[in-house]
Amino acid sequence: MRVMIIDDERLARDELRRLLLEHPWVSVVGEAANVQEGLQQIAALAPELVFLDVHMPDGSGFDLLAALAQAPAVIFTTAYDRYALRAFDVSALDYLLKPIDPPRLAQALDKRRPAPQDAGAVAADGKVFIKDGERCWFVALDDIALFESEGNYTRVYFDNHRPLLLRSLVQLEARLDAAKFMRVSRSRIVNLASVTGIAPAPAGGMTLTLHGDLRVGMSRRRALVFRQLNRL
Incomplete structure (x- = not known):
């Protein structure tokens, strides 16, 4: 599965890359340090899953998603507790607290693990991210x-x-x-x-x-x- 990391902290990106080495079916295809870099890399690399920091210097992870025509699957990473996400109606795949706990990472990834018959491919979710005021949604186009x-x-x-x-x-x-x-x-x-x-x-x-x-x-x-x- 093609994965991308977006986080403004280099050490956090490096640590997540190291942890993902334990999951050989995951391939980190790129990373970015801010919202603008993230938008460019997502457009160029078309990842199937993004590990996305909630707070970055040039905007939030929610701002990044709102700028995309179609959003990939997302696992939020945050140094704050769950209250940081309660204001949002975001049906994100999952969220991880920093420092990231390896068993929690494995649990989050298992939700995206391809079945054997998929031959390693994961289909696009076909979702759009909508931010209206302080509320946000991940919505499947079919819905x-x-x-x-x-x-x-x-x-x-x-x-x-x-x-x-x-x-x-x-x-x-x-x-x-x-x-x-x-x-x-x-x-x-x-x-x-x-x-x-x-x-x-x-x-x-x-x-x-x-x-x-x-x-x-x-x-x-x-x-x-x-x-x-x-x-x-």
């Missing part, structure tokens, strides 16, 4: 029902949450799987798997009902495309 444009931001609909993502709908669309997500209007993209009902609308359009009883209108032109894609 998102609707993306709705609000200027240069996008409102994301999942479960009972409606946070704003600091990214435009155009930027998001370029990253989404066109077989799973469809733009149904200038301002909305829906997850096709979330469609629970279809009803005709005036002038040949459609109204889609999504999980959570969300209703989204489609123009006649986009409804024609939808019918063709879904063989209706």
